[in-house]
Amino acid sequence: MGRSPCCDGEAGVKKGPWTPEEDKLLVDYIQEKGHGSWRHVPKLAGLNRCGQSCRPRWNNYLRPDIKRGRFTDDEEKLIIHLHSLLGNKWSSIATKLPGRTDNEIKNYWNTHLRKKLLGMGIDPITHRPRTDLSLLDGTPSSSCFRGCNGGQNGAGIDQSMLLQQCQWDGMNNLPALTSSTPVNGMDNVSGMFDGFGAGDGLSSTEFGGYGGESGSNVTVDAVVPARPMVANDQECNNNGGGGGAGMAAGANVMAELK
């Protein structure tokens, strides 16, 4: 199918950062008329922009329910936890964080959380301990720790990390996991979140306030549409019965973050 033809052939369509005036035009128009078809929004709103530029601008920054500012510790933990379950499904993760957008979460992950996990010796892709030598030999200059030891976390290689490695080694014996398989313990999602909530002082109802576009509340037990996603997502196809490892993966990371 390819790219939408929305902006193709339209010379002179502005790109780049939005000005406050443009923001106001877009907000005023959408609040009055709704966005309808994004293709027609810029013209009707008097903007020299592409509809594909207007849509993310509204969804990511101008929507009134967007929460700005730093992520809280709980949000941080939840992102890590959800990422261990869902991988880079930023939109799915975003639906569990009231007022946060997928783009914001993605950026936060790439700039903060990924480094934090690396600093803890955890592979941010698999959420499992890194096993490369640069980690285990504790070389301060290794890429994994560059920028991490001096960071907020200050996590270095210590006994607890080595202990964690042993714990992971033990879990590697579980049948459903391979070294390259992202942790996707989808079959045990409910249990995972029960544990997460209990361990972090977050009850299931604490996630229920987000209406999102569906307008429905979300509880932890329903936080991940486990079955459909397993059915649709090839990453989940080789999970077998190994959800328990995923649960432990999440728990391990969360414990480390405390």
Added chain:
DNA sequence: AAGCTTTGCAACCGCATCAGA
């Protein structure tokens, strides 16, 4: 103080998927 490097974020690009004709 100036130049360089790193970091963080906003925005764009293009593929995937959905929905309607």
Added chain:
DNA sequence: TTCTGATGCGGTTGCAAAGCT
């Protein structure tokens, strides 16, 4: 059933600010 337009989504890029030398 097929085609086409619209939208969703994730990856990547570019730039400004902050930090460092």
